[in-house]
Amino acid sequence: MQKINEILTREPLAFITAVIAIIGASIALLPLFGVPLTADQIGGIMAVFAPVGSLVVLIYTRPKVTPMAAPRTADGNAARIVDA
DSSP states (O other): OHHHHHHHHHOHHHHHHHHHHHHHHHHHHGGGGTOOOOHHHHHHHHHHHHHHHHHHHHHHHGGGSOOOOOOBOTTSOBOOOOOO
16 A cells, blocks of 8 residues: 555656556446447547546646746846856
8 A cells, every 4th residue: 555655646647647548448348348338339438538537637646746947047047057
């Protein structure tokens, strides 16, 4: 359990993306296990699942990452590190 918590903390995007991919693949495999779905039904489910899955990834991971902006000086020039 600690390993999963570490992955969630250090790599939230990779973890949730893997979960979404596994769910998507599982939906496509349902007919192989006797679930009576046509190809059109699977296509429809996947057409809804893909954007919903992307939205879940966005909502879950966005607060867990820090955006990086190019640093600027007070007068608007690009900042750079200078050795002392």
